[in-house]
Amino acid sequence: MKHQIARRSLHAAISKPKTSLYGWGQAQALPLKLKDPSAALCQPQRLNDHPDYDLQAQEEITHVAAGWGHSLLGTNANRVYGxxxxxxxxxxxxxxxxxxxxxxxxxxxxxxxxxxHVVVKCANNGTQLFSFGSAMYGQLGLGQCKKTDPGHMVCQETPQQVTGIDDGNIIALACGLDNTVIATDKGAIYAMGWGADGQLGLGTSSDANIPTRQGTPLGSNVKKLAGSTDFTLALTEDGRLWTWGNSEYGQGMTGAKVDRILEPVRLETNGYLDVAAGGPFSVVLTDDGKVHTCGYGALGLGKDMIETLKPTQVPGLSDITRVYATTDFAAAISCKKGGIFHSLCS
Structure with a gap:
């Protein structure tokens, strides 16, 4: 089967855009028109300058999200580009x-x-969740999965509204490989999709094909959810950090290698400002502007240290304000120093 690939770019029709979009990595998932779609960008490149598709006048990019082979961009014109x-x-x-x-x-x-997934705010200030794409493991939360429709590729090609998130409005969302975790403003955590490694935090290794509420209260509203593969991190408003899912490389930051953490576990240390979940590693930002990494892989700790079971400070980084991670890449940004971008690698 040939993969269907969509290509668009973000060239403003009339006015010069106030926001600039940069991208790197797998070119087919970026708004680029290249002769070789299998090519990769090894350095950040400004993407606004590729006129394959025109944004509306005054239309600005407000949201971005990246998956394994696709990306979504949202604008102030209520459009979502893929x-x-x-x-x-x-x-x-x-x-x-x-x-x-x-x-x-x-x-x-x-x-x-x-x-x-797309989360929207409605006129009554409530929120709605729309899902599309693969539902093989129930990750869309629509009641579908490969068990309900055996022998078929279960998917939704257009956004479908998800029901069952009843306790509060959605304030945070994170996608793993084939799972989704959602937090509401009433302290509830819902999860759906693949659960073999405990990444749903539901106390079992079973999958869930509808939004299923966790039974472990986190004690405070979630500030950020992070996930990219098969484990999840939750940072709460009081600076506490919770972890669940796969931790076979110690990425759960509990100090031990554990095949699966089936329900949320709170880490002893407080004072976190930001978190990011890579493949087999975690990245955390503490309230002193320092970055710590844990697990295996893109730790930024030098070529002689590619694994650690405890969060270890990355040398040379200070005044950091945000951290990011994906399967085998991590980054830190310092807005206090003119927006310096730091790439972390093993």
Missing amino acids: FGLNRSGQLGSSQGFFTLETSTRLELLGCGREHS
């Missing part, structure tokens, strides 16, 4: 973009391996 692979419908439209209802406002985007 780029890259679309084998399972993870772009939400064969045309490369779709427009949200005028009575709603885009709040959050999320991308997994082959699934995507």
